[in-house]
Amino acid sequence: MLDKKRKQFLLFEILVFIFCILFTMISTNIFISLYQKNIYEREGTLLSNLVNKLPNQEDEVIETYQSLEKSEINTAILEKYGYSSFEDLDYFESVKQADFSLIICQIMLVIIIFLILNITYLCYQRYQDKKLKELEKYLLAVLGGNYNLDIRDYENGILSSLKNDVYKMSILLKEDKEHALEQQKYLESVLSDISHQLRTPLTSMYVMNDLLSDNKMKENQKKEILKKNRAQLERIEWLITTLLKMSRIDSGTITFKTETIEARKIITKALEPINIPLELKNQTVLVVGDKKSIVKLDIKWTVEAFVNILKNAHEHTQEGGMIIIKITDNPLFTEFLMKDNGCGIEKEDLPHIFERFYKGKNSSNESIGIGLNMSQKIIQKENGTITVKSEKGKGTIFTVRFYKADV
Numbered sequence: 001m002l003d004k005k006r007k008q009f010l011l012f013e014i015l016v017f018i019f020c021i022l023f024t025m026i027s028t029n030i031f032i033s034l035y036q037k038n039i040y041e042r043e044g045t046l047l048s049n050l051v052n053k054l055p056n057q058e059d060e061v062i063e064t065y066q067s068l069e070k071s072e073i074n075t076a077i078l079e080k081y082g083y084s085s086f087e088d089l090d091y092f093e094s095v096k097q098a099d100f101s102l103i104i105c106q107i108m109l110v111i112i113i114f115l116i117l118n119i120t121y122l123c124y125q126r127y128q129d130k131k132l133k134e135l136e137k138y139l140l141a142v143l144g145g146n147y148n149l150d151i152r153d154y155e156n157g158i159l160s161s162l163k164n165d166v167y168k169m170s171i172l173l174k175e176d177k178e179h180a181l182e183q184q185k186y187l188e189s190v191l192s193d194i195s196h197q198l199r200t201p202l203t204s205m206y207v208m209n210d211l212l213s214d215n216k217m218k219e220n221q222k223k224e225i226l227k228k229n230r231a232q233l234e235r236i237e238w239l240i241t242t243l244l245k246m247s248r249i250d251s252g253t254i255t256f257k258t259e260t261i262e263a264r265k266i267i268t269k270a271l272e273p274i275n276i277p278l279e280l281k282n283q284t285v286l287v288v289g290d291k292k293s294i295v296k297l298d299i300k301w302t303v304e305a306f307v308n309i310l311k312n313a314h315e316h317t318q319e320g321g322m323i324i325i326k327i328t329d330n331p332l333f334t335e336f337l338m339k340d341n342g343c344g345i346e347k348e349d350l351p352h353i354f355e356r357f358y359k360g361k362n363s364s365n366e367s368i369g370i371g372l373n374m375s376q377k378i379i380q381k382e383n384g385t386i387t388v389k390s391e392k393g394k395g396t397i398f399t400v401r402f403y404k405a406d407v
Helices: 004-053 055-066 075-080 090-143 158-212 219-251 263-280 299-315 371-381
Strands: 259-262 284-289 294-297 322-329 333-340 384-391 395-403
Touching: 004 055, 004 090, 090 158, 158 219, 219 371, 259 263, 263 284, 263 294, 263 299, 263 322, 263 333, 294 299, 299 322, 299 333, 299 371, 299 395, 371 384
Parallel strands: 284 322
Antiparallel strands: 259 294, 322 333, 333 395, 384 395
């Protein structure tokens, strides 16, 4: 398919061709008219001279002229008066001049057409070269890291399409570069946070190790230090395991396997790791709502998310407190509302509780601040949302909604 510029050039050539045909027809018609005029003038002059010289024979002269027919030329008479060939006849001199003029016009026409076509081609080629140089400058700028130029072309044609495709490619390169920079900054931030989180238990372990080297320390004191040391090791192990899980979620390497399960079973599985801590603090967990509610989720990762939320509720609820979990199902989503009557969250901490490594004012020293962040990421990966409401001294409400895929 020809592009717009090619079509325009082809149309121009057709118009030039039509112009040449018209010019040739007109010039030929002019030549014929001049030829006829010369014949008319020559024969009229001849006839007038004969009539003037033979006034008494005017009727015979006119009759003879009107009765002229094509016949053999009497060359002897012509040669007698010096007309031995066509070129010797002055009668045809004007015809020769007209023929010469026609030849000149035809030559001029060819020259004009040649010049027009070449000038047109050169102009078109110059236009193409200009566009290609613009594209070359743009590509060099993109290679140099400048993505702010815009070479989009809204005309039709192959070159315009190429410019638009190059522009799209540059936008993709820009986005990839920005994403790579964001990932690099994110990785630096995560590594910095991990280093900070690991430094605290490691420092504590170094101190305890120095204490254990004291031979004067009693056996019961050594056992206590070893117990604390083990707790720090468990904390480091949990931290590394959790960070590895989060890195897998962030990188998108986890494939969520959807299974159909009762909503209450998700809660039951999420409560299992914290049942003993709940009993130690004499806390009550009440599950209410639709008992037949069915959800389609990845059981393993959803339980992981809920464990962190319920653990947070347990830690911030006083001894003898209550945690209420309400399940609601409707055609749009399945909702899990988890409410505690604990100390609540400070107003200034509320917008930041899902941020990685963020610790609120009421957080314990053992808290690292990555549990709720991981819960949010898991829930979002499963087409869900998590929100929080809290009031100081009156408890906290976490609301998790999983939207149904067929809605």
